[in-house]
Each structure stands twice: as structure tokens, then as C-alpha cells.
Amino acid sequence: MDKIKFDAWVGIFVAVGIISLLGLATKVGNLTSNDIRETYMVTANFENIGGLKPRAPIKAAGVVVGRVNSIVFDTKAYHAVVSIDIDKRYVFPKDTFANIYTAGLLGEQYIGLEAGGDTKNLEQNDRITQTQDAVVLEKLISQFLYSKASEEDK
Amino acid sequence: MKTLFNFFEKLGNSITSRVLRLGAATRLIFLIFVYSGDSFKRIHLTIREVYFTGVMSLVIIVVSAFFVGMVLGLQGYYTLQKYGSSEAIGVLVALALVRELGPVVTALLFAGRAGTAITAEIGLMKATEQLSAMEMMAVSPIARIIAPRFWAGVIAMPILASIFSMVGVLGGYVVAVPIIGVDEGAFWSQMQANVDFNFDIMSGLIKSLVFGVACTIIALFEGFDAPPTAEGVSRATTRTVVTSSLAILALDFVLTSFMISG
Amino acid sequence: MSDNIISIKDLRFGYGNRELHKGINMQFPRGKVSAIMGGSGSGKTTILRLIGGQIKPTAGQVSVDGTIVHQQDREGIYRLRRKMGMLFQHGALFSDLSVFENVAFPMREHTDLPENIIKDLVLLKLNAVGLRGAAYLMPTELSGGMARRVALARAIALDPDIIMYDEPFAGLDPISMAVICDLIRTLNDALGATSIIVTHDVAETFSFADYVYFIADGVVAAEGTPKQLMTSKLPFIKQFIHGEKDGPVPFHYNAPSLNSDLGL
Numbered sequence: 001m002d003k004i005k006f007d008a009w010v011g012i013f014v015a016v017g018i019i020s021l022l023g024l025a026t027k028v029g030n031l032t033s034n035d036i037r038e039t040y041m042v043t044a045n046f047e048n049i050g051g052l053k054p055r056a057p058i059k060a061a062g063v064v065v066g067r068v069n070s071i072v073f074d075t076k077a078y079h080a081v082v083s084i085d086i087d088k089r090y091v092f093p094k095d096t097f098a099n100i101y102t103a104g105l106l107g108e109q110y111i112g113l114e115a116g117g118d119t120k121n122l123e124q125n126d127r128i129t130q131t132q133d134a135v136v137l138e139k140l141i142s143q144f145l146y147s148k149a150s151e152e153d154k
Numbered sequence: 155m156k157t158l159f160n161f162f163e164k165l166g167n168s169i170t171s172r173v174l175r176l177g178a179a180t181r182l183i184f185l186i187f188v189y190s191g192d193s194f195k196r197i198h199l200t201i202r203e204v205y206f207t208g209v210m211s212l213v214i215i216v217v218s219a220f221f222v223g224m225v226l227g228l229q230g231y232y233t234l235q236k237y238g239s240s241e242a243i244g245v246l247v248a249l250a251l252v253r254e255l256g257p258v259v260t261a262l263l264f265a266g267r268a269g270t271a272i273t274a275e276i277g278l279m280k281a282t283e284q285l286s287a288m289e290m291m292a293v294s295p296i297a298r299i300i301a302p303r304f305w306a307g308v309i310a311m312p313i314l315a316s317i318f319s320m321v322g323v324l325g326g327y328v329v330a331v332p333i334i335g336v337d338e339g340a341f342w343s344q345m346q347a348n349v350d351f352n353f354d355i356m357s358g359l360i361k362s363l364v365f366g367v368a369c370t371i372i373a374l375f376e377g378f379d380a381p382p383t384a385e386g387v388s389r390a391t392t393r394t395v396v397t398s399s400l401a402i403l404a405l406d407f408v409l410t411s412f413m414i415s416g
Numbered sequence: 417m418s419d420n421i422i423s424i425k426d427l428r429f430g431y432g433n434r435e436l437h438k439g440i441n442m443q444f445p446r447g448k449v450s451a452i453m454g455g456s457g458s459g460k461t462t463i464l465r466l467i468g469g470q471i472k473p474t475a476g477q478v479s480v481d482g483t484i485v486h487q488q489d490r491e492g493i494y495r496l497r498r499k500m501g502m503l504f505q506h507g508a509l510f511s512d513l514s515v516f517e518n519v520a521f522p523m524r525e526h527t528d529l530p531e532n533i534i535k536d537l538v539l540l541k542l543n544a545v546g547l548r549g550a551a552y553l554m555p556t557e558l559s560g561g562m563a564r565r566v567a568l569a570r571a572i573a574l575d576p577d578i579i580m581y582d583e584p585f586a587g588l589d590p591i592s593m594a595v596i597c598d599l600i601r602t603l604n605d606a607l608g609a610t611s612i613i614v615t616h617d618v619a620e621t622f623s624f625a626d627y628v629y630f631i632a633d634g635v636v637a638a639e640g641t642p643k644q645l646m647t648s649k650l651p652f653i654k655q656f657i658h659g660e661k662d663g664p665v666p667f668h669y670n671a672p673s674l675n676s677d678l679g680l
Binding site for chain 1: 198201202204205208209212248252310312313314316317319320321323342345346349350351353354355359
Binding site: 275283287290293 | 468495509510521525
């Protein structure tokens with residue numbers, strides 16, 4: 001008698017727990033909406049990545065299509081090698097352009113992809129050749145001041 | 155000179171006794187794993203304990219979670235509206251709950267509700283010679299009493315933490331959407347865009363699992379180690395709450411720093 | 417096999433520097449009721465714990481049925497304990513189980529008997545202690561004497577060869593005491609078991625025990641049948657049996673003389 005009561009309550013308890021977890025996963029989290037599971041990895045070289053971090057989003061036309069996997073510094077060529085995971089559902093031509101953008105003025109940085117016109121598509125372990133570095137605020141300001149100064153010289 | 159010597163003697167004594175207790179607790183963990191096979195053969199013992207630790211804690215968990223969620227919603231709204239981004243309230247509530255408050259507050263409540271009950275029960279069993287009697291009947295108290303309670307705590311904690319987080323989000327929703335009037339679509343979509351299943355929800359779940367192990371071991375050990383008197387048991391119960399709370403907060407810091415860096 | 421089911425040889429045991437037993441020799445013959453008596457703190461209960469293998473002696477040995485207890489591994493000790501039943505001082509009933517489940521506990525743990533046989537056996541055991549009607553009460557609903565009788569039913573659940581009683585009379589009213597006395601004797605004879613009683617109640621013990629050991633200062637101070645002991649001339653035995661306040665066991669704890677303490 002008691003045993004049945006315990007079993008029933010514990011069964012309900014575990015069920016409520018699983019429902020909560022499912023609720024967290026689907027309603028609160030992003031398990032269904034933009035879940036990125038099957039991916040292929042490509043790399044891109046940048047002279048300067050600014051404040052880009054692992055797990056930063058990869059966007060094409062504003063849609064999240066992947067995430068930054070890892071960032072390493074190549075000690076031979078002295079540039080940053082960024083590996084990115086792109087969702088298998090999205091294919092891009094080989095001559096796709098990768099830019100590092102900033103969301104808002106001071107927001108997080110992400111990589112924006114702009115498709116080229118090549119007929120072949122990017123595959124696992126390919127390298128994106130055309131890249132544009134992050135805009136570094138200090139550089140912008142110094143360029144601005146420099147050009148101002150040269151204007152005044154004239 | 156003499157007082158200085160006494161001071162060092164006391165210091166050394168307290169350190170050795172602490173180390174001895176830590177050793178005894180480690181031995182208990184080891185024995186629990188050794189005897190777990192025996193207690194899994196009779197799963198109804200563990201189910202019974204899940205009822206006492208988990209189901210009986212459900213009310214306090216659900217009620218607290220709802221209020222915590224509502225408070226987060228209110229506080230978040232007053233701060234976020236200054237920056238004109240009150241839609242982000244869902245993200246704030248969800249991340250705070252899933253990553254931190256869910257596992258931590260659940261564990262603290264668990265230590266107070268279930269942990270003390272375990273300590274008092276085991277301490278009383280020891281004081282009334284029930285554990286000795288079991289030993290004399292050739293039944294291991296570790297297999298029959300301790301291990302089922304351990305596994306029940308480890309099972310119940312992540313379930314309770316999941317329920318806490320979910321109910322907390324609902325509490326935040328109730329404040330944000332019907333009461334304050336944040337757009338419902340924005341509330342959920344912002345939340346979904348920013349809460350990652352693996353990174354946020356799973357890490358919260360792992361935290362609660364670790365807290366479950368820590369809280370239950372502390373409660374069991376304090377009960378098992380309590381002097382077999384009424385005073386001893388009541389002191390052990392107090393120690394369970396203090397030690398568990400400190401362990402939860404310290405472990406939370408360690409786990410969070412690992413999760414953020416990894 | 418010897419006629420003594422338990423024999424204790426030159427047993428020494430102590431906590432830290434304090435030696436509790438300084439070479440104890442005892443024999444417990446099969447089928448008899450033997451009692452171990454002594455003042456509080458003389459280590460009577462510890463002897464039961466040594467027989468049960470819960471603690472190990474520092475020297476000497478306890479053998480049960482020809483097996484030396486402290487040389488056994490865990491399995492061996494558990495095998496020995498299945499031959500033993502023990503009644504704890506306050507019963508030590510499992511507070512979360514009903515009276516029925518308490519008595520059924522050893523059967524469920526150590527046998528694979530079907531439920532209906534367990535039920536019959538439990539009711540028989542409870543009947544033997546006169547508490548069949550209390551089978552579905554919880555231990556908290558029992559009086560002290562009833563709790564001890566239930567614990568006795570649990571101790572004999574598996575028909576043990578040896579039944580040990582730790583202070584079975586402590587804190588009982590005279591009627592319950594008489595009931596327990598009677599049960600100890602009848603159960604011992606009915607089960608053909610050997611009983612060992614640790615107690616300091618002289619009158620009750622002498623009324624039914626076959627043989628009595630007195631321990632004092634860590635050794636066996638006197639032994640014999642109740643009749644022999646009643647006429648004993650040993651001062652300690654006389655003091656104990658007749659409950660005199662002063663004698664070889666002094667009324668005053670060791671202290672300097674009162675005059676010097678008061679500064680006179």
C-alpha cells in the first residue's frame with residue numbers, strides 16, 4: 001500500500017522534472033529554434049580580430065548560421081586563424097567574403113558572411129580567403145586625427 | 155608563554171580533528187559506492203527516499219521559485235526600462251535562474267529542508283541504537299540506510315533545480331507580460347535567442363548534480379558522525395545547514411569559473 | 417564440538433590508554449541462561465559487542481561455535497551474526513517501520529521466503545511475546561515494555577542459537593519486568609538457544625539465571641550459580657547483591673580529604 005503511494009508520487013515527481021527540463025530546453029532555451037547540430041568547419045585568417053571571442057555568432061544577412069569554434073595565433077604567418085562551424089543546412093560559395101563586424105557601437109563582435117559568385121561551395125576544412133579585419137576604434141581615431149592634421153597643414 | 159602554548163595546542167587539535175573528520179567523510183563516500191550495488195538491487199528503498207527528499211521538498215521549491223522569478227522580473231524591469239530595453243527582461247530572468255539561482259537556491263533550500271531531515275533521522279537512528287541493531291542482524295547500515303539516501307539526493311536535486319528554473323521563469327513571465335505589459339513575443343523570442351541549451355541549461359544541470367552530491371554527503375556524514383545524544387544530534391543538524399550552505403556557495407564559484415573559462 | 421557455544425579466553429580490551437577488560441575468561445554452555453553482572457561502566461555491554469564482532473579485542477579471543485570472532489572477515493562475521501539475536505537496551509526498533517515490518521526485517525534481509533510464509537512466521541513470533549494484536553502499530557505507539565517485547569520477537573525472528581540481552585530490565589515497571597523475565601526463560605528453553613544477559617538487576621536475574629559472572633575492575637570477580645553467589649562471602653559480591661552504599665566500591669570518588677579541600 002505504502003509502496004504504491006511512494007512509487008506513484010515519485011513517478012509524478014520525475015515526470016514533472018522532465019517536463020520542466022523540456023520546457024527549459026524548448027521554451028526558454030534555443031534547442032529547437034536555431035539549433036546548430038550538424039556543422040562543417042572552415043577557417044579564415046585575419047590580420048586583426050579585435051574583440052572576437054569563441055562562440056561568437058556567424059551571420060549571413062543577419063541570420064545566425066554558425067558559431068566561432070576556436071581562435072589561434074599562427075606563429076609563422078603572424079595572423080589569427082579563426083575556425084568557424086557553419087550549419088550544414090547553409091552552403092556558401094568558395095569566394096565568400098568574411099568580415100568582422102560589431103553589433104552596435106560597443107556591442108559584441110561577430111563574423112558576417114557575404115556570398116560571392118563561385119559555382120563551387122565551401123566544404124569541410126576549406127579556407128575563406130577573402131577577409132576583412134575588425135575595425136579597431138583606436139586606429140579609426142588616429143586615422144581621423146592624422147587626416148585632420150594633414151588638412152590643416154595645407 | 156603558557157597561554158601561547160595553549161593556543162597552539164588548541165589550533166593543532168582543531169586542525170587534526172577536522173582532518174580526521176574529512177578522512178572519515180571520504181571513507182563514507184567510498185563505502186557508499188562499494189555498497190551501492192546492494193542497494194540498487196532493491197530499488198524501492200531508493201524510491202522511498204526520493205519521495206522523502208524530493209517530493210516532500212516540492213512545495214517549498216515551487217513557491218520559492220515563483221516568488222524569486224517575480225522579484226527578478228520586477229527588479230529587472232526597473233533597471234532595464236531606464237535603457238529602453240525592457241524586452242530583455244525575459245533574458246535576464248531566464249539566465250539568472252538557469253545559470254545561478256535555480257541550482258544555488260534549490261540546493262540551499264534542499265539543505266534546509268531535506269538535509270536537516272536526513273541528519274536528524276540518521277543521528278536519531280544512531281542514538282537509539284537502530285544502526286547497531288542492524289549491524290548485529292548482519293545487515294549493513296550503509297547498504298540499507300545510507301546509500302539509498304545518497305542516491306535519492308543525487309537524483310532529486312537536478313529535478314528540483316529544473317522545476318525551480320521553469321517555475322521561476324513562469325513567475326517572471328507573470329510579472330512582465332500581464333502585469334507590466336511587456337510584449338509577449340519579445341519576452342520569449344529574446345529569451346530563446348540568448349539562452350543556449352548546452353552552455354546555459356546543461357551547465358546549470360551539472361551544477362545542481364554536484365550540489366546534490368555535496369549536500370547529501372554532508373547531511374549523511376553529519377548524522378552518521380553525530381554523538382549519540384539529543385544534544386549531539388541537534389548540533390549535527392545545525393552543522394549540516396552551515397556546512398552545506400558554505401559548500402554550495404564555494405562550489406558554485408569554482409564551477410562557474412570553470413564553466414566560463416572552458 | 418565442545419559443550420560451550422561461546423568461550424572467552426584471556427580477553428583484553430580498552431579505549432586508548434584506559435583498559436576496560438584485563439584478562440577475562442568466561443564459558444557459556446549450550447542451552448543455558450547465563451548472566452553477566454557488574455556496576456555501571458564495568459564493560460558488560462562491551463563484552464556483547466565483542467561477541468558480536470562489532471569491536472576487536474586488543475588481546476585474547478572470543479570464539480563462537482569454535483570460530484574465533486576477531487579473525488573473521490566481514491563476511492565471516494555476518495555469517496556468525498546470523499546465529500545471534502540481540503535485544504538492545506531500549507529495543508532499538510526501526511522507527512520508520514511498523515511492528516510487523518520490524519519483526520519481518522531479518523527474514524526479508526536473509527531469506528527468500530514468500531510473503532504469506534513471512535506473514536505467518538511474524539505473527540507466530542509476535543504471538544510468542546503476546547503482541548500479535550499490536551502487529552500493525554508503529555513503534556512510537558508502544559510502551560517501553562511492549563517495545564522491548566517486539567524487539568525480542570525481532571531478535572528471535574530467525575531462530576538464533578544465541579540470544580543476547582543488553583540491560584533487558586532497564587527502565588521497566590515491575591509487571592513488564594516479570595513478563596520479560598518469564599519470556600527470557602521460556603524462549604530460551606523453547607528454542608533450545610543459549611542466552612546471555614547483561615544486567616545489574618540482582619533479584620530478577622537470580623530468579624531465573626543458570627549461571628552468573630560478576631565483573632569488577634576488568635576481571636571476573638566471582639562466578640557461580642545464583643545459589644552459590646547468594647552465600648558468597650566476598651565483600652564486593654555482598655555489597656552488590658544487597659545493595660549496600662559503602663563497601664569495596666566506595667561511596668566517595670577518589671578525592672583528597674574533605675578537610676584539605678575546604679582549607680581547614
